[in-house]
Amino acid sequence: xxxxxxxxxxxxxxIVLIWYSFSIVLNSSWALDxxxxxxQKLSFSELVHDTWSQKKPKLPxxxxxxxxxxxxxxxxxxxxxxxxxxxGWITLSATLAGFMLGTLLGILLALAIxxxxxxxxxxxxxxxxSQTIPILALAPMIIVVLSSxxxxxxxxxxxxxxxxxxxxxxxxxxxGLRSPDLLEIDQMKTWSASQFQILIKLRLPKSIPFLxxxxxxxxxxxxxxxxxxxxxxxxxxxxxxxxxxxxxYGQTIQIWSALFTAAILxxxxxxxxxxxxxxxxxxxxxxx
Amino acid sequence: MTDETVISAQSLDLTFQTNDxxxxxxxxxxxxITKGDFISFxxxxxxxxxxxxxxxxxxxxxxxxxxxxxxxxxKAARESRAYGYVFQSAGLYPWRTIGKNIRLPxxxxxxxxxxxxxxxxxxxxxxxxxxxxxxxxWQLSGGMQQRASIARAxxxxxxxxLMDEPFGALDEIVxxxxxxxxxxxxxxxxxxxxxxxxxxxxxxxxxxxxxxxxPRPGRIIDIIESDLPDKRPLEIRDTKEFIDIAQRVxxxxxxxxxxx
Numbered sequence: 001x002x003x004x005x006x007x008x009x010x011x012x013x014x015i016v017l018i019w020y021s022f023s024i025v026l027n028s029s030w031a032l033d034x035x036x037x038x039x040q041k042l043s044f045s046e047l048v049h050d051t052w053s054q055k056k057p058k059l060p061x062x063x064x065x066x067x068x069x070x071x072x073x074x075x076x077x078x079x080x081x082x083x084x085x086x087x088g089w090i091t092l093s094a095t096l097a098g099f100m101l102g103t104l105l106g107i108l109l110a111l112a113i114x115x116x117x118x119x120x121x122x123x124x125x126x127x128x129x130s131q132t133i134p135i136l137a138l139a140p141m142i143i144v145v146l147s148s149x150x151x152x153x154x155x156x157x158x159x160x161x162x163x164x165x166x167x168x169x170x171x172x173x174x175x176g177l178r179s180p181d182l183l184e185i186d187q188m189k190t191w192s193a194s195q196f197q198i199l200i201k202l203r204l205p206k207s208i209p210f211l212x213x214x215x216x217x218x219x220x221x222x223x224x225x226x227x228x229x230x231x232x233x234x235x236x237x238x239x240x241x242x243x244x245x246x247x248x249y250g251q252t253i254q255i256w257s258a259l260f261t262a263a264i265l266x267x268x269x270x271x272x273x274x275x276x277x278x279x280x281x282x283x284x285x286x287x288x
Numbered sequence: 289m290t291d292e293t294v295i296s297a298q299s300l301d302l303t304f305q306t307n308d309x310x311x312x313x314x315x316x317x318x319x320x321i322t323k324g325d326f327i328s329f330x331x332x333x334x335x336x337x338x339x340x341x342x343x344x345x346x347x348x349x350x351x352x353x354x355x356x357x358x359x360x361x362x363k364a365a366r367e368s369r370a371y372g373y374v375f376q377s378a379g380l381y382p383w384r385t386i387g388k389n390i391r392l393p394x395x396x397x398x399x400x401x402x403x404x405x406x407x408x409x410x411x412x413x414x415x416x417x418x419x420x421x422x423x424x425x426w427q428l429s430g431g432m433q434q435r436a437s438i439a440r441a442x443x444x445x446x447x448x449x450l451m452d453e454p455f456g457a458l459d460e461i462v463x464x465x466x467x468x469x470x471x472x473x474x475x476x477x478x479x480x481x482x483x484x485x486x487x488x489x490x491x492x493x494x495x496x497x498x499x500x501x502x503p504r505p506g507r508i509i510d511i512i513e514s515d516l517p518d519k520r521p522l523e524i525r526d527t528k529e530f531i532d533i534a535q536r537v538x539x540x541x542x543x544x545x546x547x548x
Contacts, residue, residue, distance in 0.1 A: 183375055186347050190373040191393040191444075192366055201392060205383055284383040285424050 016062055026058040027051035060253045068257045081237070084261050090238040091226050092265060094154050098161020099222040103215065105162060106169025113170070114177040114203070115195065131167050135160065135225065140232040157229035157238075164225040165218035172214030176207025209286055212277040219269045227262060239265075294358060294448060294480050295321040295344060301352035302339060302506075312505035313339045314350070319499065319508065321482065323447075326474055328491035329484045329499045330537060331544070336506020337484045337499075341450050344482065345373050357448070369397060371448040372441030376456050378433040380425040380440075387412070387421035390440045397444055411439040414473055431462035435469070442477070449481045455490070464522060467493055471520060489525055492516075492533045500537055502544025510540035 024047070031050040035042045042050065052061045060068075069084065076083035109127065112119045139160050146156040180202050188198045230240025239258045246254035280286075300317035303310045314336045321327055329337035342348040343355060346362035357365035365371065380389045387408050394404045412418050415435040425433055434454055441449060455463045467490060474481055485491050491498050492514065500510040514533055516524060524530055 183377065183379055187373070187375060187379050188396075189347060190345055190366065190371070191396045192369065193396045197396050201396065202381075205381070285426065286382070 019059075019062055020052070023057065023059045023061045024048055024051045027054055030054065030058070056250045057252055060256050064253050065256045065260060068253045069260060072257060073261070084239075084242070084257060087237055087239050087242050087258070088261050088265060091223070091230065091240065091262070094157035094226040094229065094238070095161055095219075095222045095265075095269070097154060097158035098225055099165050099219055101158060102162040102165030102218055102222060103169050106166040106214070106218070107173055109166070109170045110173030110177055111199075113174050115199075127167065127170055130163070135164060135228055136231075138163070139228050143229065143232060157226050160229040161222040161225035164221040168214045168217035168221065169211075172210045172217075173207055176210030177203045179203075179206045179210065205284065208280065208284060212273065212280070215273050216270045219273060220266050223262060223266045223269070292323040293320055294323050294325075295319070295356070295482070297340075297343075297353065297355040299353040300340075300343065300350050300355055302336075302343065302348065302350045314343070315505035315507045317353070317506075317508055319511075321480060321497075323480055324478055326481045326494055326496045327483065327499060328495040328497070329482065329501060330486060330488065330491045331501030331506075331509075331541065332486065332503055334503040334506070335501040335544075336503070337501050338452055339506060340501075341452050341482060341484050345371060345450055369444055370446055371450050372444065372446045374434075374438055374441045374449065374451040374454045376453045378425070378430075378437035380433055380436060382425055385422050385424055386417065386428065386436050389425070389436060390443050393440060393444050399444070407443050407445070411442045414442060414476070415439045415469070429462075431458055431466060434458065434466065438470075438473075442473075442479075447479055449479050451481065451483045453484050453486070456485070463487075463490070468522060470494065475518070488534050488537050491537065492530055493520060493522075493525060498533070498537055500540035500544070502541070507544075509544040510536070512536055512540070 028047060028051050031042065031047055031054070034050075051057070053064075057064070072082060072084040076085075078085040078089075080086060109123065113124060114120075142160055142163070143156045146152070146159065177199075180198075184202060185198070188202060193201070226238070227240035227243070230238040231244055235241040235244075239262045242258035243255050246252065246258065297317050297319040300314055300319075302314040303312050317336075317340060329340060331337050339348055343350055344357060344362055346366040355362060358370050360368075380386070381392070384392065390408045390411060391404050394407060399407070408421065409418075412421055415438055417432060417435055417439065420428060420432065420436070425436070428436065438449075438451075438454065441451075455466050458466065470481075471494060483491075483494060495514055498512040498514065499508055500512065501507065502509045512533060516529060516533070
């Protein structure tokens with residue numbers, strides 16, 4: 001962990017430098033136009049200062065995004081419609097609901113696929129097909145169909161989340177449940193173990209490392225699903241809605257703040273799973 | 289010792305259908321094993337010794353012929369938990385302690401908690417691993433892991449012990465020690481043991497009966513009754529009797545073209 005600090009710092013510094021340079025490049029035309037209209041000549045330092053402090057820049061600078069996030073996360077009341085905590089919570093709740101549904105569905109499907117040949121042959125191709133349909137095309141239909149039968153708000157977003165997150169769970173769990181080798185299965189047979197006992201005593205414990213990898217992928221996919229679910233529904237709350245309204249009104253700083261909040265949220269959720277994983281692995285003597 | 293037949297095979301045949309065509313794994317195998325025997329199956333790879341053991345355990349099914357274990361089919365014998373099977377690798381679950389690993393078959397068989405505890409203690413004593421009940425498999429050497437795996441096979445007190453090259457992956461020094469321990473265990477438990485190996489000294493040292501097998505097709509070449517005394521110190525391997533039996537095994541293997 002410690003020896004990773006310097007490389008991480010180097011890369012971060014590098015990214016921030018590039019970012020600031022691009023802010024100058026992308027925002028300069030607007031600054032120059034403005035100066036020309038006012039019959040002014042801009043020195044380089046004036047130009048830089050202008051490009052780094054516009055109200056609606058093409059590319060806001062890190063400190064503008066940081067300040068906006070600070071304002072909307074810490075300074076606003078969490079109940080305020082302008083608080084990122086409020087919007088983040090809306091998205092987070094849909095993410096977690098979708099993640100739980102997706103995990104449950106994924107595990108159930110994996111169990112059926114591993115234990116039943118017919119399910120394996122008939123369902124697996126559909127599962128793969130499901131992921132080839134662009135979610136952006138599918139999301140509005142899910143929302144329309146669900147709202148027509150009276151479901152609005154959290155549930156449609158959770159369903160879209162689930163649609164994206166069950167896939168890594170199925171794939172990982174099928175692999176995990178099948179990971180016992182022939183010897184281990186034969187050994188179980190010599191004890192006349194039932195399929196259920198083999199599942200509980202052998203397959204499930206052996207699938208745990210696979211499950212955690214899948215959970216991390218599924219969590220990230222869930223958040224994407226929840227945000228995508230907010231875009232076509234005309235939602236007024238949530239990080240996705242924040243990005244959408246930002247793009248309507250050219251509020252680039254707002255878009256970037258929502259984007260970074262989403263990224264931080266995803267990183268925290270995946271990090272949380274990693275902590276649980278470390279605890280479980282330690283208890284189960286799994287060496288990575 | 290009674291002359292009760294425990295395992296009996298008549299004109300046993302087994303052909304595996306593979307992508308490269310049929311493989312004749314066992315051909316016309318006839319065999320009688322009496323209660324309390326220590327039988328070794330020896331031969332090169334592909335001679336069907338492991339397949340024969342797997343047929344006894346109902347892990348593979350013969351294509352022809354009959355085989356009975358305790359007078360019933362291998363399937364019925366397996367379901368009545370008539371045998372314990374020790375594989376080439378210990379196959380201990382890393383997430384369970386040694387004690388919990390030995391409990392595993394007992395849990396599956398629905399034996400009460402208090403009896404589980406009793407049995408685990410008993411078999412750990414038999415393989416001299418009393419102090420390792422709470423340890424995890426990675427904390428044990430390869431030889432100790434294999435002893436734990438033998439303890440697990442003994443835990444549900446089956447009369448027959450089927451062992452498939454249990455010491456094959458271990459070095460010779462550990463192997464000698466485990467062979468000695470296994471003989472002691474056999475004396476104290478009076479179990480019938482079927483032991484697959486490709487080591488001639490191991491087979492001669494352990495067995496009351498040595499079954500010499502040969503490949504393509506897998507068949508029995510010779511069955512040698514050992515006249516070595518029951519009590520066998522490791523030094524017995526330097527006696528003339530021992531060397532004579534080993535010589536006969538070697539000749540059997542040569543007659544079966546096992547060296548080609």
